[in-house]
Amino acid sequence: MTTETNQAKCPYCGSSDLTKKKRGWTVTTGVFGMNKMQYQCHECGKKFMEKKADFS
Numbered sequence: 103m104t105t106e107t108n109q110a111k112c113p114y115c116g117s118s119d120l121t122k123k124k125r126g127w128t129v130t131t132g133v134f135g136m137n138k139m140q141y142q143c144h145e146c147g148k149k150f151m152e153k154k155a156d157f158s
């Protein structure tokens with residue numbers, strides 16, 4: 103269980119300076135998971151799925 107009030111952080115560098123967006127359709131995965139939310143970190147530039155974000 104996660105709550106929307108917690109601030110997500112980058113699991114790689116710990117930054118909370120993130121962009122959240124729908125992953126959408128991709129060539130590699132097609133429509134699978136296209137409604138999942140994805141973050142991109144502004145600090146290190148890595149992308150990761152919402153469930154991998156550090157909420158602690």
Ligand SMILES: [Zn+2]
Nearest residue numbers: 112115143146
């Ligand atoms: Zn980062």
